[in-house]
Amino acid sequence: MPAKHLNVALLGTKFMGKAHSHAWSSAAKFFDLPGDPVLKVAVGRDKPSLDEFATRWGWEETATDWQHIVTRPDIDIVDIATPTALHCEMAIAAAEAGKQIFCEKPLALDLAQAERMAAAVNAAGVTSYLNHNYRRVPAVAFAKHLIDTGRLGRIFHWRGAYLQSWIIDPTFPLTWHLQAEHAGAGPLWDLGSHSVDLARYLVGEIASVQAVTKTFIEERPLPGADAGTFKSGGGNAAARGKVTVEDAAIMAVTFANGAIGSFESTRFATGRKNANLFEVYGEKGAVAFDLERLNELEFLDATLPSSEQGFRTVLVTEAEHPYLSAWWPPGHVIGYEHTFTHAVADFVKAVCGGSPIHPSIPDGVATMRVLDAAKQSAATGTRVACCGPA
Ligand code: SOE
Numbered sequence: 556m557p558a559k560h561l562n563v564a565l566l567g568t569k570f571m572g573k574a575h576s577h578a579w580s581s582a583a584k585f586f587d588l589p590g591d592p593v594l595k596v597a598v599g600r601d602k603p604s605l606d607e608f609a610t611r612w613g614w615e616e617t618a619t620d621w622q623h624i625v626t627r628p629d630i631d632i633v634d635i636a637t638p639t640a641l642h643c644e645m646a647i648a649a650a651e652a653g654k655q656i657f658c659e660k661p662l663a664l665d666l667a668q669a670e671r672m673a674a675a676v677n678a679a680g681v682t683s684y685l686n687h688n689y690r691r692v693p694a695v696a697f698a699k700h701l702i703d704t705g706r707l708g709r710i711f712h713w714r715g716a717y718l719q720s721w722i723i724d725p726t727f728p729l730t731w732h733l734q735a736e737h738a739g740a741g742p743l744w745d746l747g748s749h750s751v752d753l754a755r756y757l758v759g760e761i762a763s764v765q766a767v768t769k770t771f772i773e774e775r776p777l778p779g780a781d782a783g784t785f786k787s788g789g790g791n792a793a794a795r796g797k798v799t800v801e802d803a804a805i806m807a808v809t810f811a812n813g814a815i816g817s818f819e820s821t822r823f824a825t826g827r828k829n830a831n832l833f834e835v836y837g838e839k840g841a842v843a844f845d846l847e848r849l850n851e852l853e854f855l856d857a858t859l860p861s862s863e864q865g866f867r868t869v870l871v872t873e874a875e876h877p878y879l880s881a882w883w884p885p886g887h888v889i890g891y892e893h894t895f896t897h898a899v900a901d902f903v904k905a906v907c908g909g910s911p912i913h914p915s916i917p918d919g920v921a922t923m924r925v926l927d928a929a930k931q932s933a934a935t936g937t938r939v940a941c942c943g944p945a
Contacts, residue, residue, distance in 0.1 A: 558588060559907065562595040564624045564654075566645055567636030568608045571659050572597070575636050576612035578895035585881040586900040589907035592632070596624050621645060626652045632906065635659055639744065640737045643668040646683075646916065650675040655906045656683040657899075661748040661926070662919040664739035669916075669923040676916045682909075683916035684902045687752040689831060690914070691897035693889070694852040695753065696877035697869070698835070698842045701854065702757055707837030713758045713808075713816030714834040717746035718824030722772070722802070729775040729796045741800035743768065743929060747820035749831060751922045752914060757835055759812040760921065765938040766929035768801035771823055806929050829891075841866070850888040 563579055565572055579592045597614035598621045599605040605617045618624050625633050625648050633649035635642055635658040643663050649656050656676065662685055663669040676683045689695055701707060719742070722733070731737035738744060743766075755761065780794035803821035810816060824830070831846035843853035843866065853866045872888060874880040878897050882889055905912035914922070921942075928941035 558583070558591040560593050561590045561631045561655075561903065561906065562593045562629050563632045563634055564596045564598060564621075564627070564630045565594070565614065565634045565636060566598045566621050566624075566641075567634075567638075567659075568597055568599040568605060569636075571636035572599075572608065573612075574892060574895045575634055575657075575899075576608075576614070577892050578899040579634070580613060581896045582899040582903060585896065588900060588903045590903045592899065592903060595630065596627075598624055622648065625649045625654060630654060632657060638731050638737055639739050640664055640731075643672055646672045647675040650679040650681055650683075653679060653681060655681050655902075656916065657686065657902055658683065658916060659686050660752070660919070661739060661744040662916065662923055664736075666920070666923045666927040669920045673917040673920045682902070682906045682912065684898065684905070684912045685752075685914045685916055685919040686895070686898055687749055687756075687914055687922075688894040688898050689749055689753055689846065690756050691878065691894045691901065692844075692846070692849050693877045693879055694844055694849060694869075694871040695757075697871050698844060698852055699757055700877070701840070701842060702835065702837075706840050706856070707835060707842065708839030710758050710810075710812070710814045710835060710837045712834070712836040713754050713810070713814060714832075714836075715750040715754055715816065716819040716824075716830070716832045717742070717750050717821075718819065718827035718830040718832065719746065719822045720825050720827050722822045723825060725772050726776060728778040728780070729798065730778060733775065733798045733800055734796075735799040738800055740926070740930060741768075741770075741802055741804070742820040742822050743801055743804035744926060745820075746822075746831070747804060747806070747818060747926060747929070748922055750818050750820060750833070751925045752919075753833060754808075754810075754816060754818070755922065755925075756914075757833070758814055758816065759810050761808045761816075761925045761941060762811045763809045763938055763940045764806055764925060764928040764932050765808075766804060766806045766932040768804045768930075768933040770798055770800070771802045773798050801933075804929065804933070806932075808925070846891075849891070 633654040806818040834843040841855040928939040
């Protein structure tokens with residue numbers, strides 16, 4: 556029997572819109588799915604670039620009014636790939652219209668918005684997914700398998716660092732990512748949300764946070780202003796604006812299960828491009844991961860005789876590794892975009908099977924609670940308790 560068509564409306568057509576379009580169009584080709592995603596409507600603001608995007612990716616229609624699209628009876632799935640400030644109203648509207656929701660991270664501008672989104676999803680009884688796609692890197696899912704099967708034993712430490720360096724140039728303009736009203740926060744939200752989600756997935760719930768944040772460059776040229784003039788110290792005040800988010804954040808946390816952890820989230824780690832790193836240390840072993848080498852997992856088996864111990868690199872490309880049987884033979888590595896395809900495949904299975912997929916929007920509230928506590932801690936200089944699961 557042919558798989559059920561699932562009409563998708565994509566809200567947002569920039570970087571994430573591109574990554575999601577690739578995933579919606581590839582998932583059913585590589586995975587046997589109970590539903591067949593149809594790239595129905597791409598929604599954006601600028602009609603000419605929207606039409607080019609739709610033609611390039613095979614979206615059947617384009618629209619500029621997301622409010623109408625999310626209520627259209629023929630739309631089954633609403634994919635929210637817009638800047639953070641739009642997530643809340645879009646998710647609530649989609650939930651109230653009974654749509655299944657695929658939402659980009661970070662979940663929301665703040666904890667209150669996140670709780671409202673979760674309440675709307677729970678009230679509507681729809682399937683929701685919060686795209687922390689790094690859970691679906693095969694090497695990360697394999698690390699989860701090692702931890703859950705006891706290969707590391709009792710966990711002592713989490714060390715996470717999500718390091719980028721794309722705004723060190725002071726002439727980089729004041730884009731929405733650098734304005735609190737559009738982004739919620741800086742890398743603490745953008746990158747820290749990924750790291751906190753991974754820590755909760757691999758180690759457990761976080762009980763308390765102590766954080767420091769820093770903004771290294773406090774003023775930037777407005778988009779379209781003459782950056783050269785700004786650099787020379789000239790230019791009028793109207794051509795530049797205040798950065799209202801942090802450039803870097805560091806957190807120290809306690810976990811509810813007794814482990815402790817550290818997090819770095821920065822856009823000023825000179826030379827690091829997209830280094831989402833973590834290490835997990837336990838009584839029987841340890842793992843280490845670097846997104847810039849995402850097909851590899853470092854594993855230490857501390858149950859071996861100490862003379863034989865050492866971190867070894869597992870090339871996570873065997874058919875028995877998570878997701879890999881859908882792709883290529885061993886050693887034929889995969890990339891960043893494959894993690895979005897894995898997310899879409901799991902989401903379609905959840906939607907058709909009426910089963911939850913994690914992290915859901917309600918799951919994301921616990922991550923936002925940690926991030927919100929970090930923001931409070933950085934502002935007050937105190938350690939802030941944050942509850943366990945949502
Ligand atoms: C930040 O530049 C960013 O695009 C994040 O927003 C994404 O979540 C991450 O996957 C890559 O880096």
